Amino acid sequence: MSAALHPAALDALRRKVRALETQDRVTRAVLPFGVPPLDARLPGGGLALGALHEVAGGAEEALYGATAARFAAGILARAQGEVLWCRRQADLFAPSLAQAGLPPSRVIFADAGDEAGVLAAMEEGLRWPGLAGVIGEVGKLSMTASRRLQLAAEKSGQIAIAVRRWRRIADAADLGQPTASETRWRVSTLPSSPLPPSVPGVGRPRWFLELLRCKAGDAFDIELEACDAKGHLRLPAPLAYRPAGADAGQGRAVA
Template identity: 60%
Template sequence: MRPQPLFQSLRDQIERIEGRSARGRTVLPFGIATVDSRLPGGGLALGALHEVAGGGNGAIDGAAAALFSAGVAARSRGKVLWCLTRADLFAPAMAQAGLIPDRVIYVEAGDDQTVLACMEEGLRYGGLGSVVGEVARLSMTASRRLQLAAEGTGSIGIALRRWRREVDASDFGQPTAAMTRWRVSVLPSTALPVPGVGRSRWLVELIRARAGESADFELEACDDTGRLGLPPELVDRSVPADGWRRGASA
């Protein structure tokens, strides 16, 4: 569902007040109308910071969030800088989400503060398609610095929230300067007509979009081009005005 003219006018006014032009900003569409229609400009804004987290504190949802981020990064142009505190990413899985090893520059940092510093340097560099940083906590001050750095070069910044202690997860609900905030949870995979495991499915929750609307979607996981998909039974189904809402909270 496309935004009504009045709402779009209000969004444009907000963008002008904040010093950015909604019409002039470049976006990276997901290629799924029900998702892109919820995002100002019809896609994920380039030159902006976005937050992604798993729907739970477990490793499975955390892996889904990482693969979602990898899919976004795979569809951006240029090299990808991935900053992390532990070298525990599985490169073949990333490649299955479209992000081949030759495109990724890994930076192993000692703590969140170093990761954030590396992210900021990468975003300010300007020659990268995406900069991903795995952090447990993200303050408003740090997120503003990353947002400003991304705006200056047009690169996509992704703060991938990963928690190794349950107490750190509570920080995810705090306000940040990120343009969007996403939460990804694993669902049962797509059923096959023969024995085997079908394509993975995720519950993708857009729990915050600046000048946009929140919603959640049941989607098939990223393919080897980094693209999400609609489950076959939903392709021809009309979407309710409020999306597939399942009680998401910011």
């Protein structure tokens, strides 16, 4: 029977693995968010291209997925080319995607009917040249399915985004299961940014964005204003002038 590793040796091994993962991603192309405190916490300074990313909504948004869908739309709005959007049901509100910078003219909708069909359509779409990326709406995402998508994304260089949404709140616990995705995000809505007293109307929507998992990086959270009509996020005004390290929440180590 082999002896257990000493805690110090185990920590050293973890650091070595983390360094190897980071080295492997140094030259990988990324899509920056354009928000310094956010990009500074991501390996390479942005969202990795040629990779699978997961996005889910917080609380009841885990069922409807509207905020997660808008966040995903804002990401690919800043990439070049059309977007393949694979969905189980035709309940996506297209004007909301346009408000996040992704007009209907850039979206190819694939109504797959069920999750198996969505995953198959995503994998096939990642083989198409010229797409900005592929988005698919799924609840359950196994290690095998996510690994297939990750490998397909690596080969094509496209961004793959799994928008996680479930039929019941209890099913959202599946978000904690391991997958092969590069990052895992959760987006929750906050009260809109306040407007000056003399200005009527409602301010820009705000989000609480959590990076729950990141290969070769740490988890953290940050409060941001939602995507604008060009897909750009923005720091709320009181946070915009803080040092980069002060805007994000406390980081948590990720195994």
